[in-house]
Amino acid sequence: KLEQLRKLTSADSVSADGFQVELVANIGSPEDAAAAKNNGAEGIGLFRTEFLYMGRDTLPSEEEQFQAYRKVVKAFGPDAPIIIRTMDIGGDKELPILQLPQEDNPFLGYRAIRICLDRPELFKTQLRAILRASAFGNVKIMFPMIAALSEWRAAKAVLDQCKEELQRERIAFNPELEVGIMIEVPAAAMLADRFAKEVDFFSIGTNDLTQYTLAADRMNEKLAHLNDPLQPAVLYLIEKVIRAAQKAGKWTGMCGEMAGSPHAVPILLGLGLKEFSMSGGSIFQTRALISTLSQSAMAELASKALELEGPDEIRSFVEAQVPEIL
Ligand code: PEP
Ligand code: MG
Numbered sequence: 665k666l667e668q669l670r671k672l673t674s675a676d677s678v679s680a681d682g683f684q685v686e687l688v689a690n691i692g693s694p695e696d697a698a699a700a701k702n703n704g705a706e707g708i709g710l711f712r713t714e715f716l717y718m719g720r721d722t723l724p725s726e727e728e729q730f731q732a733y734r735k736v737v738k739a740f741g742p743d744a745p746i747i748i749r750t751m752d753i754g755g756d757k758e759l760p761i762l763q764l765p766q767e768d769n770p771f772l773g774y775r776a777i778r779i780c781l782d783r784p785e786l787f788k789t790q791l792r793a794i795l796r797a798s799a800f801g802n803v804k805i806m807f808p809m810i811a812a813l814s815e816w817r818a819a820k821a822v823l824d825q826c827k828e829e830l831q832r833e834r835i836a837f838n839p840e841l842e843v844g845i846m847i848e849v850p851a852a853a854m855l856a857d858r859f860a861k862e863v864d865f866f867s868i869g870t871n872d873l874t875q876y877t878l879a880a881d882r883m884n885e886k887l888a889h890l891n892d893p894l895q896p897a898v899l900y901l902i903e904k905v906i907r908a909a910q911k912a913g914k915w916t917g918m919c920g921e922m923a924g925s926p927h928a929v930p931i932l933l934g935l936g937l938k939e940f941s942m943s944g945g946s947i948f949q950t951r952a953l954i955s956t957l958s959q960s961a962m963a964e965l966a967s968k969a970l971e972l973e974g975p976d977e978i979r980s981f982v983e984a985q986v987p988e989i990l
């Protein structure tokens with residue numbers, strides 16, 4: 665069976681009725697890129713760059729980060745999409761060198777883009793490194809934990825500043841690189857229409873979006889029934905985000921665990937999700953599954969699933985309609 669799946673490595677990711685999607689991987693270090701490619705990934709949908717900063721006593725320099733990002737680009741070649749997320753420290757990920765204050769609610773605290781906007785020198789070092797890597801391939805940048813339009817605009821302004829600097833220094837980068845945001849805070853999902861006018865793409869982070877929407881800590885096993893991306897409230901937000909992007913002519917991807925979950929894939933395909941980013945091990949089977957599904961039939965399935973009461977009902981319904989997932 666694995667051999668059969670392997671044959672699909674270079675195959676297109678396309679539904680039975682011709683709806684084209686992209687299957688890409690989530691990675692945490694540049695060394696993971698080659699394995700992701702072997703697992704059939706068409707590119708990288710989420711490079712969790714915070715791991716470059718963790719477990720050490722000094723901050724990574726611009727040059728060191730540039731090398732790391734270029735290594736990922738090189739593993740996939742110049743055309744493959746490589747989405748680099750700016751660092752998402754805080755929450756469950758600690759970084760002693762930054763001497764972050766102890767917080768009662770770290771998931772609701774000083775983290776990710778909130779730190780970056782407060783420490784522009786730290787942010788600029790990373791943005792310059794990513795921009796330099798963009799000269800070598802199809803690099804895209806995304807900002808995590810965006811909650812307000814002002815944060816997106818401020819982050820974009822720092823990026824523009826870095827572009828001007830590099831231009832003055834005659835250092836190469838791709839001036840057209842796409843810039844997007846993660847949708848993982850409910851506030852951003854609710855304002856998706858406004859964000860869609862300004863960003864190049866959305867990538868839905870269902871791990872955080874689910875915990876914030878249901879007010880259920882993603883690490884708390886007692887809350888697993890709430891912390892489930894098939895909760896109708898989460899599906900409602902996902903649909904809203906995809907529709908907002910479509911209306912503005914932008915595309916939506918997903919880099920939360922949900923994107924590789926067999927029960928969720930038929931629904932996401934039906935909602936019109938264009939990019940599915942997951943851990944490398946799920947790519948072959950997701951590609952095989954999508955190739956058996958009709959996108960237009962899944963659109964109907966999705967609209968019915970969204971009306972159901974909860975995750976259990978939704979799972980049973982999807983299993984009954986799509987026996988291939990079992
Ligand atoms: C998410 O929140 O869904 C996500 C992909 O980011 P992380 O898991 O790194 O928080
Ligand atoms: Mg997240």
